[in-house]
Amino acid sequence: MTQLHRPRRVAVLSVHTSPLEQPGTGDAGGLNVYVSETARRLAARGVAVEVFTRATSSDLPPSVELAPGVLVRHVTAGPYEPLERSELPSQLCAFTSGVLRAEARQEPGHYDLVHSHYWLSGQVGWLARERWGVPLVHTAHTLAKVKNAALADGDAPEPRVRVIGEQQVVEQADQLVANTAVEAGQIVDLYGADPDKVRTIAPGVDLDRFRPADRHADRAALGIRPDAVVLAFIGRVQPLKAPDVLLRAAAELLARGGVPRERLVVLIVGGPSGSGLEQPAALQELAASLGITDVVRFLPPQAGAALAAVYRAADVVAVPSHNESFGLVALEAQACGTPVVAAAVGGLPVAVSDGCSGLLVAGHRTGDWADALGRLVRSPALRSELAGGAVLHAHEFSWDRTADALLAGYLDAGRALRRALPRVGVAV
Numbered sequence: 001m002t003q004l005h006r007p008r009r010v011a012v013l014s015v016h017t018s019p020l021e022q023p024g025t026g027d028a029g030g031l032n033v034y035v036s037e038t039a040r041r042l043a044a045r046g047v048a049v050e051v052f053t054r055a056t057s058s059d060l061p062p063s064v065e066l067a068p069g070v071l072v073r074h075v076t077a078g079p080y081e082p083l084e085r086s087e088l089p090s091q092l093c094a095f096t097s098g099v100l101r102a103e104a105r106q107e108p109g110h111y112d113l114v115h116s117h118y119w120l121s122g123q124v125g126w127l128a129r130e131r132w133g134v135p136l137v138h139t140a141h142t143l144a145k146v147k148n149a150a151l152a153d154g155d156a157p158e159p160r161v162r163v164i165g166e167q168q169v170v171e172q173a174d175q176l177v178a179n180t181a182v183e184a185g186q187i188v189d190l191y192g193a194d195p196d197k198v199r200t201i202a203p204g205v206d207l208d209r210f211r212p213a214d215r216h217a218d219r220a221a222l223g224i225r226p227d228a229v230v231l232a233f234i235g236r237v238q239p240l241k242a243p244d245v246l247l248r249a250a251a252e253l254l255a256r257g258g259v260p261r262e263r264l265v266v267l268i269v270g271g272p273s274g275s276g277l278e279q280p281a282a283l284q285e286l287a288a289s290l291g292i293t294d295v296v297r298f299l300p301p302q303a304g305a306a307l308a309a310v311y312r313a314a315d316v317v318a319v320p321s322h323n324e325s326f327g328l329v330a331l332e333a334q335a336c337g338t339p340v341v342a343a344a345v346g347g348l349p350v351a352v353s354d355g356c357s358g359l360l361v362a363g364h365r366t367g368d369w370a371d372a373l374g375r376l377v378r379s380p381a382l383r384s385e386l387a388g389g390a391v392l393h394a395h396e397f398s399w400d401r402t403a404d405a406l407l408a409g410y411l412d413a414g415r416a417l418r419r420a421l422p423r424v425g426v427a428v
Helices: 030-044 085-104 118-132 144-148 160-172 181-191 215-221 243-256 274-278 282-290 304-313 328-335 366-378 380-394 399-424
Strands: 009-013 048-054 063-067 070-075 113-117 136-139 175-178 198-200 229-234 264-269 296-299 316-319 340-343 358-361
Touching (some): 009 030, 009 085, 009 118, 030 063, 030 328, 030 399, 085 118, 113 399, 118 136, 136 160, 136 399, 144 160, 144 181, 160 181, 175 181, 175 399, 181 198, 198 399, 215 304, 243 264, 243 282, 243 366, 264 304, 282 296, 316 328, 328 340, 328 380, 340 366, 358 380, 366 380
Parallel strands (some): 009 113, 048 070, 113 136, 136 175, 229 264, 229 316
Antiparallel strands (some): 063 070
């Protein structure tokens, strides 16, 4: 890098999950959306993006065009099958080899910058940075120390190998991207990051796809009566995301007589993930034990227009996670004009404006969640007021704004690398 300039080509690393996968099950979630949406918009700004991810099937081609200017490269690392995250550290050497070989087939200086997502990718990015002499930008998405401080019942703590790996990436990256100021503070306080290396850039929302429309038509398409009271959870089904909180609160609402049983519909949209894979029928069993099987509907993960329709069909979307670095589901729901009731954790107080676009709940006690949901169920006027505020709040975020901030951050990362050249010993 002889001079600082807007990067021509960025290598994006996403070891454990591909932007081509459907969010809502397995390891696919907000990270997939983030990588896909930012890559598309960086490409629209003239930056070529190549996303490296692990090949999970022998049927996958070596590369796939996600969008004009965005190439997804499938790297062979381990067996052609999905692996648990705990198994992936053993494949980082093979993955790194594949990434370095891909670069070696190009002219020198093919990539101007590496942007890694999640700690596994950060380990690979660290080596690519030193080999190529380009800046490393890292987005953690979640942090082991934060997750371990707020474990859900039945969830296993993040292993020590991840804590150590995250610490190494924090120390080696030229820039660390945090979703919120809260996350930025956690990176500094818990991992000792240099505050000057941490940049806060909020994720965005696709305001063309997620927008208000005909709620009655969306309900009709889902077979839901127009006057139903619809409470929805959308996301991966695992203890961390706490969909059980919504089921327990719904049962409490019925017990209180807060909503007629024949009108209540609870939508659970998503598939098992993480430790939820160990008990894939746990939510169905919980619904049965609570006596609410008749009001609960389980749907598979939805994509595109179908996902927007689910958001709009709901009166309220619940986001009861024990930890969220941001909470894209909350933002997408609000963009569709649906108020959100969310746990006051992590980045959710940024994604949801308490009292303006939704309600925040401290903790996960069933009574507190039933109270918050009950307020909205009983008051159409409050729901309408929050729905209007939800759309306005969501419009404060966009993926275009995120991409522009990333480009500015990439330039800062280049400056940081130049300052660090004597220490890292790379030539530019």
